[in-house]
Amino acid sequence: MKLYLVCLMAISFVIFSSCDRDNDSDTTKPVINLIEPEEGATLKIGDEHGIHFELELSDNMILKSYKADIHPNFDGHGHSAPLKSTSSETVDFHFNKSWDVPGQKNVNIHHHEIVIPANATPGNYHLMIYCTDAAGNESYLARNIILSTEGGEEHEH
Amino acid sequence: MEKFVTVICTGYIRIMLISVFAIPVNAQVTDSVKIITLDEVVVSSSYKKTNNLNSAQHIDVVDETFLREYFTGNLTQTLEYIPGVHSMDIGSGFSKPMIRGMGFNRISVTENGIKQEGQQWGADHGLEMDAFGVGRVSIRKGPASLLYGSDAMGGTIEITQIPSPSENRFFGESALLGKSVNGTLGGSLMLGLKKNAWYMKLRFSEQYFSDYRVPTDTVVYLTQRLPIEGGRLKNTAGFERDLSWYSDYRKGPYYTSFAVSNAYQKVGFFTGAHGIPDASRLKNDENSRNIELPYSTVNHLKITSRQQYAWDKFFGYWDIGFQNNLREEWSRFHTHYGTQEPPAYNADKELEFSLNTFSSSVKMKTFRFERWEHTAGWDLQYQQNHIAGYSFLLPEYNRFTTGLLWLSTYRPNQKFSVSGGIRYDYGRLDISAFRDVYLENYLIEQGYDSNMIESYQWRSYSVDRKFGDFSGSLGIVWNPDNIHLVKVNIGRSFRLPGANELASNGVHHGTFRHEQGDASLDSEQGWQLDASYIYEHKGIHLTVTPFGSWFNNYIYLKPTGEWSILPHAGQIYRYTGAKVIFAGAEVEFDIDFFRCFNYRLAGEYVYNLNLDENIPLPFSPPASIRNTLTWKYKYVRAHTEWQNIASQNRVSRNEDVTPGANLWNIGATVNIPVGGIDVEITLSAQNLLDTKYYNHLSFYRKVEIPEPGRNFQLLIIVPFKSKIK
Numbered sequence: 001m002k003l004y005l006v007c008l009m010a011i012s013f014v015i016f017s018s019c020d021r022d023n024d025s026d027t028t029k030p031v032i033n034l035i036e037p038e039e040g041a042t043l044k045i046g047d048e049h050g051i052h053f054e055l056e057l058s059d060n061m062i063l064k065s066y067k068a069d070i071h072p073n074f075d076g077h078g079h080s081a082p083l084k085s086t087s088s089e090t091v092d093f094h095f096n097k098s099w100d101v102p103g104q105k106n107v108n109i110h111h112h113e114i115v116i117p118a119n120a121t122p123g124n125y126h127l128m129i130y131c132t133d134a135a136g137n138e139s140y141l142a143r144n145i146i147l148s149t150e151g152g153e154e155h156e157h
Numbered sequence: 158m159e160k161f162v163t164v165i166c167t168g169y170i171r172i173m174l175i176s177v178f179a180i181p182v183n184a185q186v187t188d189s190v191k192i193i194t195l196d197e198v199v200v201s202s203s204y205k206k207t208n209n210l211n212s213a214q215h216i217d218v219v220d221e222t223f224l225r226e227y228f229t230g231n232l233t234q235t236l237e238y239i240p241g242v243h244s245m246d247i248g249s250g251f252s253k254p255m256i257r258g259m260g261f262n263r264i265s266v267t268e269n270g271i272k273q274e275g276q277q278w279g280a281d282h283g284l285e286m287d288a289f290g291v292g293r294v295s296i297r298k299g300p301a302s303l304l305y306g307s308d309a310m311g312g313t314i315e316i317t318q319i320p321s322p323s324e325n326r327f328f329g330e331s332a333l334l335g336k337s338v339n340g341t342l343g344g345s346l347m348l349g350l351k352k353n354a355w356y357m358k359l360r361f362s363e364q365y366f367s368d369y370r371v372p373t374d375t376v377v378y379l380t381q382r383l384p385i386e387g388g389r390l391k392n393t394a395g396f397e398r399d400l401s402w403y404s405d406y407r408k409g410p411y412y413t414s415f416a417v418s419n420a421y422q423k424v425g426f427f428t429g430a431h432g433i434p435d436a437s438r439l440k441n442d443e444n445s446r447n448i449e450l451p452y453s454t455v456n457h458l459k460i461t462s463r464q465q466y467a468w469d470k471f472f473g474y475w476d477i478g479f480q481n482n483l484r485e486e487w488s489r490f491h492t493h494y495g496t497q498e499p500p501a502y503n504a505d506k507e508l509e510f511s512l513n514t515f516s517s518s519v520k521m522k523t524f525r526f527e528r529w530e531h532t533a534g535w536d537l538q539y540q541q542n543h544i545a546g547y548s549f550l551l552p553e554y555n556r557f558t559t560g561l562l563w564l565s566t567y568r569p570n571q572k573f574s575v576s577g578g579i580r581y582d583y584g585r586l587d588i589s590a591f592r593d594v595y596l597e598n599y600l601i602e603q604g605y606d607s608n609m610i611e612s613y614q615w616r617s618y619s620v621d622r623k624f625g626d627f628s629g630s631l632g633i634v635w636n637p638d639n640i641h642l643v644k645v646n647i648g649r650s651f652r653l654p655g656a657n658e659l660a661s662n663g664v665h666h667g668t669f670r671h672e673q674g675d676a677s678l679d680s681e682q683g684w685q686l687d688a689s690y691i692y693e694h695k696g697i698h699l700t701v702t703p704f705g706s707w708f709n710n711y712i713y714l715k716p717t718g719e720w721s722i723l724p725h726a727g728q729i730y731r732y733t734g735a736k737v738i739f740a741g742a743e744v745e746f747d748i749d750f751f752r753c754f755n756y757r758l759a760g761e762y763v764y765n766l767n768l769d770e771n772i773p774l775p776f777s778p779p780a781s782i783r784n785t786l787t788w789k790y791k792y793v794r795a796h797t798e799w800q801n802i803a804s805q806n807r808v809s810r811n812e813d814v815t816p817g818a819n820l821w822n823i824g825a826t827v828n829i830p831v832g833g834i835d836v837e838i839t840l841s842a843q844n845l846l847d848t849k850y851y852n853h854l855s856f857y858r859k860v861e862i863p864e865p866g867r868n869f870q871l872l873i874i875v876p877f878k879s880k881i882k
Contacts, residue, residue: 025770025771025772027772027773027808027809027810027812029811064718065718065720067720067727069724069725069726071493071724071725091602094599094603094724096603096722096724098720128725130720130727130728132716132718132727132728134718135810136715136716136717136718136728136810136811137716137810137811138716138727138728138810138811140727142381
């Protein structure tokens with residue numbers, strides 16, 4: 001009887017200890033460094049060259065993809081519905097696009113693919129950048145940007 | 158032990174057995190009141206020990222004295238003193254329990270034999286129960302599906318009534334609670350009457366608390382650093398009001414009880430952790446007691462009743478219950494999709510869930526006079542969930558479950574017993590679809606194709622699933638003498654997938670993740686082997702409880718690497734089953750010395766691993782140790798405690814590592830006899846050094862909000878009683 005019990009106890013301890021192997025799977029998030037646009041940047045509506053977008057991504061293993069999301073933040077207090085006048089000729093600007101950057105550990109991105117159409121509603125917007133690595137670790141950052149017809153200090157490249 | 162049995166076998170006791178309710182005739186079920194009656198006869202056998210002799214699983218019993226000395230105004234936070242139990246907090250007021258790393262729907266809380274059914278799947282609200290009214294708690298760590306069906310997979314917290322006094326009396330209690338960290342002011346009044354066959358109790362409690370103090374001046378939310386003004390977390394104030402009635406009647410072999418309770422809670426959400434970060438919303442409003450938007454309210458109504466009758470060789474009882482859990486979240490109307498207009502009525506009601514639960518449980522048990530004892534049972538439960546509000550989180554559903562169980566115990570001698578049981582459950586879950594027309598319009602406006610629109614516009618799919626699951630257990634109890642007690646138990650348990658796990662599809666308003674259900678998910682199933690060793694001799698007490706478990710379909714939110722096209726969402730997280738192991742142990746040691754002193758050490762460790770991904774599971778509790786030194790002399794009891802929480806470096810994907818902490822707590826209780834009344838005053842202090850630390854399991858952890866700072870607490874209890882004829 002005693003032996004039987006000791007055995008059972010031993011088994012449960014073996015289960016307990018055998019689980020304690022090293023965790024070799026990747027749980028480290030990629031790192032996002034958004035250089036342009038900066039926090040609080042004013043971006044010109046209707047600029048055909050597109051937003052000057054500069055981004056550095058890095059990961060301890062392998063990067064997979066990144067996504068840019070721009071959506072309105074008109075009242076500065078969260079996402080309340082803007083009081084829209086039906087006569088308004090502008091439309092809220094929404095942008096949602098992803099790009100794959102497979103097989104790389106570090107990548108510098110520079111493009112002008114985000115174009116703000118001439119009919120976009122001016123105002124406060126949020127810019128969010130998401131980045132994933134091959135294992136599914138995700139990081140993101142949020143920035144406040146302003147869309148304006150007066151246009152910001154967009155440099156030519 | 159022999160004395161104990163001898164007493165049981167006398168005719169006198171047998172009559173007593175029949176006249177009281179809930180008789181511990183089987184090896185698995187903890188039934189309190191009956192055992193207490195035995196305690197009055199056999200002084201040598203403690204309630205805890207008796208319970209543990211009758212179950213092949215280890216049972217921790219928390220009695221009234223303990224509940225008072227470590228009272229926090231919040232039951233879950235008090236139970237944290239039991240190794241293996243943790244609390245998942247939302248702010249300073251409300252918490253959900255977790256046992257051995259399993260929380261939400263993976264554990265069950267029962268009161269008066271009926272399983273409490275709220276919105277257990279959600280992380281941002283607490284357990285709806287009056288902490289002042291809890292008399293006795295038994296905690297079962299490990300699989301208990303055999304007794305309670307689905308959800309009791311990781312353990313149970315059973316709340317039972319304190320037995321009625323033996324003599325006729327009028328009695329009552331008033332309690333006052335004050336806390337400095339969040340300006341809590343609470344009180345409770347109880348009145349009771351015991352008259353012949355009748356016993357009844359009425360209790361009313363209220364608690365108010367303000368925004369709580371945190372030892373920090375900034376928090377980080379969505380990568381933005383936000384200021385905390387005035388050292389208080391804005392809009393975390395709350396309010397609680399509870400009313401309960403309990404009555405029972407016993408005459409000869411018949412016993413009945415009836416209980417009604419209503420618990421209402423309202424608590425503000427920290428403004429900086431809801432919606433988009435904005436420093437302007439965190440401005441000090443010079444009022445720490447107001448509850449502004451966003452906030453949540455919960456009202457839990459519960460009605461339970463038991464009918465019991467004892468025959469010559471067996472007895473039976475039937476528990477029935479009805480519960481309504483009404484949870485609402487209020488937040489200033491907001492939408493991601495421009496075409497949605499605020500509703501005309503209750504424009505700021507974001508979410509509402511109204512869950513009705515009907516429960517029935519019938520048990521037949523043989524008395525424990527022979528070597529064998531048997532129990533048969535039949536459980537039924539029916540649930541309906543209704544929703545409202547301008548936003549969407551969980552669909553409407555109907556859920557029906559029923560289970561049949563059989564348990565037997567064989568006791569060849571007084572030192573050894575084997576017990577085992579088997580149960581089969583049938584479950585059906587019928588989930589309604591929900592189409593978001595505003596989202597659909599938005600996607601059309603954005604120019605997405607019809608396939609894409611079809612896959613995103615359904616926030617919930619129509620799902621109608623049937624499930625059948627076996628659960629069982631087999632265990633031994635070996636009690637060679639009064640000093641040692643050894644138990645080994647193996648159990649199989651299960652949990653039905655929830656409506657969110659099967660049918661959800663969209664951005665979760667609290668986590669900002671696109672969460673997607675999988676309608677093809679099977680039940681979670683697991684095996685657990687656990688053992689316990691108890692040593693009790695000459696003021697030394699040692700309990701060691703190791704365990705290991707294996708799950709073949711543990712459902713968790715897996716990051717898929719697929720981008721969601723929804724605004725404010727990164728990749729899609731999909732509910733996925735994985736092979737998972739858990740292992741760990743709790744140790745409790747205490748020793749009496751120098752007559753007045755007691756030293757207690759309680760430690761715990763849980764390890765888990767998702768075998769499919771070779772990474773830990775999210776929300777794994779860190780290892781921790783409590784060292785408590787207690788001094789007791791006449792009317793005074795004082796304790797000092799050093800709590801060491803290890804850092805949690807084993808995290809799941811997209812979860813942050815949480816550093817450890819060292820905390821000091823002290824407390825003292827004085828009993829002052831005033832005119833025949835024993836007034837009890839407890840003064841305590843938590844986090845004495847005002848250490849800034851984080852709870853890995855807190856809802857606010859991801860926003861880098863630390864736990865409350867230093868707290869002084871005063872609890873005054875004034876009991877009174879007078880004999881009546």
